[in-house]
Amino acid sequence: xxxxxxxxxxxxxxxxxxxxxxxxxxxxxxxxxxxxxxxxxxxxxxxxxxxxxxxxxxxxxxxxxxxxxxxxxxxxxxxxxxxxxxxxxxxxxxxxxxxxxxxxxxxxxxxxxx
Amino acid sequence: xxxxxxxxxxxxxxxxxxxxxxxxxxxxxxxxxxxxxxxxxxxxxxxxxxxxxxxxxxxxxxxxxxxxxxxxxxxxxxxxxxxxxxxxxxxxxxxxxxxxxxxxxxxxxxxxxxxxxxxxxxxxxxxxxxxxxxxx
Numbered sequence: 214x215x216x217x218x219x220x221x222x223x224x225x226x227x228x229x230x231x232x233x234x235x236x237x238x239x240x241x242x243x244x245x246x247x248x249x250x251x252x253x254x255x256x257x258x259x260x261x262x263x264x265x266x267x268x269x270x271x272x273x274x275x276x277x278x279x280x281x282x283x284x285x286x287x288x289x290x291x292x293x294x295x296x297x298x299x300x301x302x303x304x305x306x307x308x309x310x311x312x313x314x315x316x317x318x319x320x321x322x323x324x325x326x327x
Numbered sequence: 328x329x330x331x332x333x334x335x336x337x338x339x340x341x342x343x344x345x346x347x348x349x350x351x352x353x354x355x356x357x358x359x360x361x362x363x364x365x366x367x368x369x370x371x372x373x374x375x376x377x378x379x380x381x382x383x384x385x386x387x388x389x390x391x392x393x394x395x396x397x398x399x400x401x402x403x404x405x406x407x408x409x410x411x412x413x414x415x416x417x418x419x420x421x422x423x424x425x426x427x428x429x430x431x432x433x434x435x436x437x438x439x440x441x442x443x444x445x446x447x448x449x450x451x452x453x454x455x456x457x458x459x460x461x462x463x
Contacts, residue, residue, distance in 0.1 A: 246428055246429075246431055247427070247428030247429055248372075248430070248431045248433040248434060248437070249431070250428075251368050251371070251372060251433075251437055252433065252437055252440075256360075266339075266427060266428070267342075267343075268342065268343065268375075268427045268428050269428065271342065271343035272371075274343070274350070275343070275346060275350070275367045275368055275371040276368070277360070277364050292340070300347075
């Protein structure tokens with residue numbers, strides 16, 4: 214799935230990392246528990262989370278994934294944007310809940326890792 | 328090559344800074360991305376542990392053509408029962424740590440899972456040292 218299409222499906226706003234809009238992502242993982250995200254062996258998935266803090270960005274960085282979708286319109290701080298930009302990480306913000314984001318994207322063909 | 332970083336306990340804004348810099352160095356050295364990922368996942372978990380549980384710590388990374396050797400030495404409360412601490416799901420993390428997305432008792436088992444060789448030494452009231460090694 215193209216990131217641009219994914220963003221439209223969740224009615225999202227791109228906050229940084231526009232250079233990834235034409236990238237393609239095949240898998241997603243949804244969690245607020247970063248410890249769980251760090252056990253994922255796949256790289257290049259989109260992380261769907263309601264956790265809007267610096268550690269969500271760090272976890273994406275360490276997991277080798279440049280795609281992050283923050284749900285429920287949680288506020289993304291300037292520090293988060295700076296850290297994401299420094300690491301070329303895309304952040305999409307959606308007002309949808311994590312359940313709705315995951316449901317919409319799963320229905321549209323985005324695959325689960327497990 | 329030897330790298331050294333200081334880590335302050337309780338400072339979640341900087342948690343991951345050392346891991347990030349070591350990751351960038353490993354990528355510059357053209358090390359297999361699969362090994363890089365295993366190193367940085369273990370390293371980041373261990374760095375978060377210092378921030379979450381200790382007062383301060385020092386991370387050293389030795390990188391040579393044979394592998395990577397990480398040492399994370401902290402001054403902190405120490406671990407009274409290492410076997411228990413290694414049990415998946417066991418955690419003594421504070422509410423603040425849990426709000427950061429950690430503290431589910433998955434860190435030490437995940438470090439072990441991602442390491443070629445992993446050893447913990449700890450003294451209650453003094454601190455904990457983790458040795459995490461990889462062979463190329």
